[in-house]
Amino acid sequence: MADPSSYRPRPGDIPDTPGVYRFRDEHRRVIYVGKAKSLRQRLASYFQDLANLHPRTRSMVTTAASVEWTVVSTEVEALQLEYSWIKEYDPRFNVKYRDDKSYPYLAVTIGEEFPRVQVMRGHKKKGVRYFGPYAHAWAIRDTVDLLLRVFPVRTCSAGVFKNAARTGRPCLLGYIGKCSAPCVDRVSPEEHRELADEFCDFMAGRTGTYLRRLEKRMTLAAEDMEYERAARLRDDIEALKKAMEKNAVVLADATDADLIAVAEDELEAALQIFHVRGGRVRGQRGWVTDKVEEITTAALVEHALQQLYGEETGDAVPKEVLVPALPDPVGPVQQWLTVRRGANVSLRIPQRGDKKALMETVQRNAQQALVLHKTKRASDLTTRSRALEEIAEALGLDSAPLRVECYDISHLQGDDVVASMVVFEDGLARKSEYRRFQIKGFDGQDDVRSMHEVLSRRFRRYLADKERTGEWTEEELKEDDGRPKRFAYPPQLVVVDGGQPQVRAAQRALDELGIDDIAVCGLAKRLEEVWLPREDDPVILPRTSEGLYLLQRVRDEAHRFALSYQRSKRAKRIRATPLDDVPGLGETRKKALIKHFGSVKKLRSATIDQICEVPGIGRKTAETVAAALVRAAPAAPAVNTATGEIMEDEEDGEPGTTAGFPGEPVTAGVPDDRRGQET
Numbered sequence: 001m002a003d004p005s006s007y008r009p010r011p012g013d014i015p016d017t018p019g020v021y022r023f024r025d026e027h028r029r030v031i032y033v034g035k036a037k038s039l040r041q042r043l044a045s046y047f048q049d050l051a052n053l054h055p056r057t058r059s060m061v062t063t064a065a066s067v068e069w070t071v072v073s074t075e076v077e078a079l080q081l082e083y084s085w086i087k088e089y090d091p092r093f094n095v096k097y098r099d100d101k102s103y104p105y106l107a108v109t110i111g112e113e114f115p116r117v118q119v120m121r122g123h124k125k126k127g128v129r130y131f132g133p134y135a136h137a138w139a140i141r142d143t144v145d146l147l148l149r150v151f152p153v154r155t156c157s158a159g160v161f162k163n164a165a166r167t168g169r170p171c172l173l174g175y176i177g178k179c180s181a182p183c184v185d186r187v188s189p190e191e192h193r194e195l196a197d198e199f200c201d202f203m204a205g206r207t208g209t210y211l212r213r214l215e216k217r218m219t220l221a222a223e224d225m226e227y228e229r230a231a232r233l234r235d236d237i238e239a240l241k242k243a244m245e246k247n248a249v250v251l252a253d254a255t256d257a258d259l260i261a262v263a264e265d266e267l268e269a270a271l272q273i274f275h276v277r278g279g280r281v282r283g284q285r286g287w288v289t290d291k292v293e294e295i296t297t298a299a300l301v302e303h304a305l306q307q308l309y310g311e312e313t314g315d316a317v318p319k320e321v322l323v324p325a326l327p328d329p330v331g332p333v334q335q336w337l338t339v340r341r342g343a344n345v346s347l348r349i350p351q352r353g354d355k356k357a358l359m360e361t362v363q364r365n366a367q368q369a370l371v372l373h374k375t376k377r378a379s380d381l382t383t384r385s386r387a388l389e390e391i392a393e394a395l396g397l398d399s400a401p402l403r404v405e406c407y408d409i410s411h412l413q414g415d416d417v418v419a420s421m422v423v424f425e426d427g428l429a430r431k432s433e434y435r436r437f438q439i440k441g442f443d444g445q446d447d448v449r450s451m452h453e454v455l456s457r458r459f460r461r462y463l464a465d466k467e468r469t470g471e472w473t474e475e476e477l478k479e480d481d482g483r484p485k486r487f488a489y490p491p492q493l494v495v496v497d498g499g500q501p502q503v504r505a506a507q508r509a510l511d512e513l514g515i516d517d518i519a520v521c522g523l524a525k526r527l528e529e530v531w532l533p534r535e536d537d538p539v540i541l542p543r544t545s546e547g548l549y550l551l552q553r554v555r556d557e558a559h560r561f562a563l564s565y566q567r568s569k570r571a572k573r574i575r576a577t578p579l580d581d582v583p584g585l586g587e588t589r590k591k592a593l594i595k596h597f598g599s600v601k602k603l604r605s606a607t608i609d610q611i612c613e614v615p616g617i618g619r620k621t622a623e624t625v626a627a628a629l630v631r632a633a634p635a636a637p638a639v640n641t642a643t644g645e646i647m648e649d650e651e652d653g654e655p656g657t658t659a660g661f662p663g664e665p666v667t668a669g670v671p672d673d674r675r676g677q678e679t
């Protein structure tokens with residue numbers, strides 16, 4: 001536990017201007033990011049008598065080992081920089097909103113030549129227009145099924161679309177009138193895009209104009225005695241009305257607004273957001289967070305606004321945002337939202353009328369979400385805490401191991417030997433810090449030696465970075481591409497998949513590096529025994545122990561991660577071709593060669609002048625390719641071990657099934673008992 005006075009900056013050194021500040025721990029890891037109108041006043045509030053600080057703030061300042069700041073010109077810039085740093089560093093003491101589920105959106109791929117309507121989850125992509133989010137995917141499909149009668153937009157995948165275009169036959173939706181079948185040129189790209197635009201306009205809330213237009217067409221068709229056409233338009237109108245009824249009108253003035261409500265207690269907070277477009281609720285989502293810092297409702301709202309609109313622009317930011325409490329100060333946040341939208345945004349608390357009534361509904365949803373979340377999460381939080389405490393007690397640790405790293409070795413009878421490192425923090429997987437290794441120190445199968453090599457490399461890298469200057473610097477915490485290094489932070493516990501030999505190899509690696517403050521244990525699969533490096537007998541945890549269950553989860557995750565890497569390396573080796581060894585020949589030109597000649601065999605028999613005919617291949621490259629193919633000429637034909645058939649013509653197959661490209665690999669001389677076996 002650090003003494004805040006040991007790193008407190010002198011008040012005269014802190015500027016009295018807007019800015020953003022970062023607290024770092026002893027390993028230079030950012031643990032908190034904040035912004036301030038006056039950096040001097042805000043930072044001074046952290047360095048006071050610890051007894052006067054909120055318990056969570058006290059925990060943060062005693063965990064920190066340094067503080068730094070960046071001066072900006074305005075509070076709007078501070079807001080934007082704070083959001084960027086929170087996304088980049090993921091500080092443990094900042095509020096983290098997490099969705100209780102991955103919400104589906106109704107998406108229209110406007111960026112494609114023939115826009116497609118589909119359900120999407122996850123991060124938003126460029127060239128796609130989103131509507132929602134919805135509570136359930138089936139709600140989207142019901143709505144789309146009704147609207148396709150009126151707006152027969154493409155919904156098929158790229159593969160289905162290309163296959164229909166190749167065969168000249170549309171899919172079932174094309175036959176029943178729920179797709180305009182642009183794949184077989186029933187409509188032009190311009191006509192199909194017009195349908196997609198009308199679909200988007202309707203989903204965006206501009207329904208009245210379109211309904212009136214259809215009603216006018218229906219009336220004119222009836223007057224001209226085109227009764228079949230009038231009947232179809234009538235059915236279209238009914239389908240649209242039925243789709244609209246699924247979203248009842250909640251605001252009579254056709255408002256576009258987002259309503260945010262907060263329900264909280266001392267430890268946690270739940271947020272509910274209703275997305276209202278054209279006066280109708282078009283989507284709903286919920287977030288929950290642990291209150292790891294002392295924070296007010298207004299600050300929770302401000303963080304929610306950053307989370308909601310930090311990566312949105314244009315119409316994705318509504319004209320009006322209704323909240324239970326206004327950020328303090330409200331001006332910079334409102335100005336930031338206006339910049340994101342490109343037009344004025346109203347940020348306010350509803351006082352009366354329909355908007356206040358709807359806000360009360362959103363508030364009730366938030367309260368119910370908090371109750372449900374606490375019911376679901378209480379046991380999880382308690383269980384994880386108990387598991388870590390049981391592990392600490394069983395292994396004789398001074399405190400619960402908040403960061404655990406587990407290592408596993410995987411190979412295929414000595415080939416493609418790899419290792420994995422998985423990280424669990426507070427009992428939860430932190431996949432962004434997983435690491436994969438190739439065993440480089442020797443050839444063959446030796447799990448003990450492999451474990452020693454992996455642990456040595458991991459912690460040698462950690463010590464080298466730390467000892468370069470005697471302290472961590474921000475540059476040393478990042479890889480060349482700017483991402484945080486995965487070896488930057490040491491664990492409190494190292495777990496290896498294996499028994500006493502693997503555990504002693506791991507401990508020997510740490511001893512050789514002079515590391516004596518990291519505990520080591522191993523979990524053997526046979527009897528689920530926990531082995532310690534300097535003990536002759538294993539520690540036996542009860543089968544019902546939460547600590548054993550957590551160690552099993554960590555071990556199984558390391559095994560899964562190592563096995564997936566080993567399989568990918570094996571698949572890459574099987575798909576290897578002689579072209580892979582040609583210097584400077586990338587994937588694009590390799591594919592061009594195979595496409596031009598049809599197979600590696602035909603390419604091998606081509607002359608240098610013929611190879612030069614391939615676009616992008618010069619004479620020097622052609623000579624290098626020809627030489628590589630001569631060196632790699634097969635000594636004997638491949639044999640199908642199941643049938644005994646000689647497969648020397650295998651390379652003359654269709655593209656995609658040639659040797660060295662996706663398809664069934666040739667298994668010349670590989671015994672049956674070796675294929676598919678993993679260790």
